[in-house]
Amino acid sequence: xxxxxxxxxxxxxxxxxxxxxxxxxxxxxxxxxxxxxxxxxxxxxxxxxxxxxxxxxxxxxxxxxxxxxxxxxxxxxxxxxxxxxxxxxxxxxxxxxxxxxxxxxxxxxxxxxxxxxxxxxxxxxxxxxxxxxxxxxxxxxxxxxxxxxxxxxxxxxxxxxxxxxxxxxxxxxxxxx
Numbered sequence: 001x002x003x004x005x006x007x008x009x010x011x012x013x014x015x016x017x018x019x020x021x022x023x024x025x026x027x028x029x030x031x032x033x034x035x036x037x038x039x040x041x042x043x044x045x046x047x048x049x050x051x052x053x054x055x056x057x058x059x060x061x062x063x064x065x066x067x068x069x070x071x072x073x074x075x076x077x078x079x080x081x082x083x084x085x086x087x088x089x090x091x092x093x094x095x096x097x098x099x100x101x102x103x104x105x106x107x108x109x110x111x112x113x114x115x116x117x118x119x120x121x122x123x124x125x126x127x128x129x130x131x132x133x134x135x136x137x138x139x140x141x142x143x144x145x146x147x148x149x150x151x152x153x154x155x156x157x158x159x160x161x162x163x164x165x166x167x168x169x170x171x172x173x174x175x176x177x
Contacts, residue, residue: 002064002081003030003176034173035064035081039074041091041158041167049149055091055104055157057145057169065171068142076144079137083173087114088132089145092166093155095120095127102155104129105146106169108137112146120150128166136177145169 004026007019039057047053057074060067066078079085091104101119105112116131129147137143149155158167 003027003083033063035062035079035083035171036173037062037065037067037077037169037171039067039077039169040164042164043072044159045157047147047149047155047157049102049153049155050151052105052146052148055145055147057167064173076142077171079141079143080139081173082138082177083136084175084177085135085137086132086172086174087135087143087170088130089114089116089169090128090130090166091116091145091147091157092126092128092163093118093120093149093157094125094159094163095149095155096153100150100153102127102129102147102149104131105148106131106133106135107144107146108135109142110144120155126160126163126166134174143171 004022039060042058058072060074064080067074068076087106089104089106103117106114114131114133116129118127118129120127158164
């Protein structure tokens with residue numbers, strides 16, 4: 001699924017059905033069904049802190065974006081259509097005693113581009129870190145997520161229904177750049 005290239009019309013050019021389809025129908029189809037991805041985490045992932053750890057997803061619904069991996073190990077997404085994307089990620093965790101914070105990074109080609117940080121309140125509460133923003137992505141770019149938990153501490157991500165409802169990564173194509 002790619003946005004057809006915009007072509008020019010010549011003076012006195014004969015209009016054909018194929019050219020009309022390419023310039024009107026195909027562009028409209030793309031714009032009414034642009035690329036997107038929604039990933040979810042629906043099983044517990046325990047992460048011991050002190051270093052940045054990959055954050056895989058359990059499921060992905062996509063159109064025009066490729067999910068890399070399957071089952072409980074969807075490690076990343078590959079962009080098929082160059083464009084401006086709105087990206088939103090939230091991760092819910094149940095920190096253990098003395099976790100002071102955890103964070104989520106949205107990475108492009110292995111480099112953190114967006115970051116959300118949560119200051120953990122108490123070991124008995126769910127805490128959530130959010131990251132969102134606009135990214136200029138090229139075809140072939142790899143989008144992945146990573147988390148960091150306080151050193152020498154552990155946090156259980158998606159360990160209950162409320163946390164599972166919270167653990168979501170979404171990408172939506174919003175236009176050309």
